[in-house]
Amino acid sequence: MRHIALLRGINVGGNRRVPMTSLKNTFERLGFTDVRTYIQSGNVIFEAEKPDQHAIEEALRVGFGFPVDVMLRSAGEWAALASRNPYPAQAAADGTKVHIAFLHDVPNPARLDALRARTTGEELWECLGRELYLYTPRGMGQSRLSLAPLGQPVTVRNWRTVQEIGEMLRG
Structure with a gap:
């Protein structure tokens, strides 16, 4: 596998x-x-x-x-990422503005509420299981969104990288 x-x-x-x-x-x-x-x-x-x-x-x-x-x-699990993406139009337009934050565990609702309280501006996110989909119109480097309220290890990949890894997994 x-x-x-x-x-x-x-x-x-x-x-x-x-x-x-x-x-x-x-x-x-x-x-x-x-x-x-x-x-x-x-x-x-x-x-x-x-x-x-x-x-x-x-x-x-x-x-x-x-x-x-x-x-x-x-x-x-990787193959399901694309179909679950809540920002497909943004990902198609620019694969560097949509990211996935990969989490160790499903975050508890209180942690998500804390993250929601800190979210400002035009950035969007949606948590689906152990993945947090992010749309950062100015790019991740300009993002003010801190994922620290999630209280667990997180690593982020942009949509282009997610797609490339998907191709490698299928190949």
Whole structure:
């Protein structure tokens, strides 16, 4: 079964460096097969029966010397992302303005209320399970939206990246 591991906060601004070859080797040492990476931000596609998120995080911590949060999704979960996107027109117009924040867990309603209270301007979001779909008309770099109220690890990918990974999963 194919899976995608999304790593949070690696290779950003020259910090927390993780070479993709070393990352691939780490996943292979865990017994995963057909391991491929996509861009330097930490996207790993691999085959496994039932991957253990905590075992992956521990192997990364030991191998690279710092903690790395990992969000795991199956190929089936990934395939459902497009049909669930509440902003398809915006995604089609510019794949860098629609993002998905991938969460460890489904957030509790109080956390979503706290996020809603901090949302201002023209930015939009909708939480569907463990994914928070974001529309940021000025781009993520100009966004004032903080995902800290969610109270859990989050990693964000833009719509173009989501589509590219989808193609790799199908290929």
